[in-house]
Amino acid sequence: MIVVADTSVILNLCQVGLHPLLKELFEVVYAPIEVAEEFDRITAAYPLFGGVTFPQWIQVLQTSHSLENRAPWAQLDRGESAAIELALEHQADAVLLDEQQGRKVAEALGLEVVGILGVLFRAKQASHLKLLRPVLDDLQNRSRFWLSARTREKILQLADET
Template structure:
């Protein structure tokens, strides 16, 4: 299974010490070199240390024209645009992306997407974690991750948590 990730998904999970969920679910995560550069430049040591994990593999994007077009015409940032282009190039099973605009573009281009909250639901279903609520709370309080009240409650319902 091939999964490509953008920067924010890895950063947010790194901040709350839950990157291990991605390895447990996917074994390997591929990132564009632009995302690797963004992670390396992070001032938070948990984020920059992500690149030391042997299951996260930076890969050079061949179709830079598409990434540039997504940035220019669709207003995506470099990490999102390169992740989408690399996911298309590799025919990835999933693209790990959370930003609304990036998700919309990925879906428009026919990609299968998943976000951090989807990862948490899968982790709960596979009994990798006992509850999603404390992890969502950590994302909100420690990583500054934004979750609407409606989505928060929907994820709890999907996870069969009160």
């Protein structure tokens, strides 16, 4: 399975030390140059992410075109736009995105979208994680990852952790 990742999924998994899950779950993980640059800017600017480094095994590629050529109506940041465009160009099986607007654009363009919760759920199903609850706690506490109480309960219910 080939996936293209946006910054937030990589950054938050790195923050809690679970970025190797991407390598374990997916055959190939690509990220556009814009995502790697955004990752570096965030880790340099926010002490919360100090010491977090971009995984060297993620293949950083440049897109051939801008998403604006394909979807001029999409109002996304550079990283999300590039991730969606790269996923389309490489016919990826999925794009890893968390932001709602990016997810809507990717789905409208026919891409499968998997967010960080989807990655964690797949990891639990594949026995790479024993429990989701402590991981969600870690994400919320260490990364300041926002998760509504309703969504948290729903994912825990799906994972048989209620």
